[in-house]
Amino acid sequence: MKVLVTGATGFVGRWLLRELANAGHHAVAAPPSAALDVTDAGAVARLVHEIRPDAIAHLAAVAFGPAAAADPEQALRTAVVGTQAVFEGIRAAGLRCAVLVSGSSEVYGDPEPGDLPLDEYAPLRATRPYGLVKLAQESVALAAGARYRIPVIVTRSFNHVGPGQRRVFVIPAFARRVRALREGVAPDIPVGNLDVRRDLTDVRDVARAYRLLLEGITAGLDTPLVVNVASGHSTAIRDVLEQLCQIAGVEARVRVDAAFVRPGEPSEVVGNSALLASLTGWRPEIPLERTLEDVFAEMPSPTAAA
Numbered sequence: 001m002k003v004l005v006t007g008a009t010g011f012v013g014r015w016l017l018r019e020l021a022n023a024g025h026h027a028v029a030a031p032p033s034a035a036l037d038v039t040d041a042g043a044v045a046r047l048v049h050e051i052r053p054d055a056i057a058h059l060a061a062v063a064f065g066p067a068a069a070a071d072p073e074q075a076l077r078t079a080v081v082g083t084q085a086v087f088e089g090i091r092a093a094g095l096r097c098a099v100l101v102s103g104s105s106e107v108y109g110d111p112e113p114g115d116l117p118l119d120e121y122a123p124l125r126a127t128r129p130y131g132l133v134k135l136a137q138e139s140v141a142l143a144a145g146a147r148y149r150i151p152v153i154v155t156r157s158f159n160h161v162g163p164g165q166r167r168v169f170v171i172p173a174f175a176r177r178v179r180a181l182r183e184g185v186a187p188d189i190p191v192g193n194l195d196v197r198r199d200l201t202d203v204r205d206v207a208r209a210y211r212l213l214l215e216g217i218t219a220g221l222d223t224p225l226v227v228n229v230a231s232g233h234s235t236a237i238r239d240v241l242e243q244l245c246q247i248a249g250v251e252a253r254v255r256v257d258a259a260f261v262r263p264g265e266p267s268e269v270v271g272n273s274a275l276l277a278s279l280t281g282w283r284p285e286i287p288l289e290r291t292l293e294d295v296f297a298e299m300p301s302p303t304a305a306a
Helices: 011-022 041-051 065-070 072-092 129-148 170-182 203-218 237-248 274-280 288-297
Strands: 002-006 026-029 055-058 098-104 152-157 189-191 197-199 225-229 234-236 254-256
Touching: 002 011, 002 041, 011 026, 011 203, 041 072, 055 072, 055 203, 065 072, 065 129, 072 098, 072 129, 098 129, 098 203, 129 152, 152 203, 170 189, 170 237, 170 288, 189 237, 203 225, 203 274, 225 274, 234 237, 237 288
Parallel strands: 002 026, 002 055, 055 098, 098 152, 152 225, 189 254
Antiparallel strands: 197 234
């Protein structure tokens, strides 16, 4: 199977390229955003016509919630116009290749306790810019797939973590601060709200889920589909920090910093991935402890507190 991956230089994209190659597929990385504007329908169409893939994993997006909030217009344009461009490119090339669009659990917004664990039929309560952007992207993908008779799966991926994640995200940020504490660069660890609970899946397990879904739709899996990618259990962010401190061999000396507190964030988010399991047999395989060890191991020695 030849798979074109947009957003291939991003966190998940790099792991998906490896996952596809290791499974014997021909993975083709789309050019980075500096060379390919995914909202340029003509450029995307030329790329699709040149590669003529069997499937496309569309991961190109503004992937950081605060970045989407800072520039919602750009986030919305990338998600909506970029996704439409992918489907138009497939149509222009005369292909019927399968499409996986990487979406987000942020479309569920702030769930009520009775909604948990969230399955694909849970209410969509998105109110923050990132969740609204991903909800719009879902709608465009599903509508375009139906209009052009293109097989499409949209994932609602819950928090994924692992090696290679940018340090603006909470776990690599914690790992850097813990290393700074261990090396005497910082006297404590600045934190936000440690009592929230999140569904955390290793990025390598997420990449495997995407590969299995791509294989499924190219083999004739009925579409369109919206599928959760989730571990199925939640972990307190406090426990994550304590595990990182144990890995580093330091005491968890924390200091609440208002800059890291996100007002109004939900107390718990956890997903139900039974549909993904029934479709592909997927289960998360990498324990959180190993994920945290791998994240901590790649942190460079700091010269200043994060």
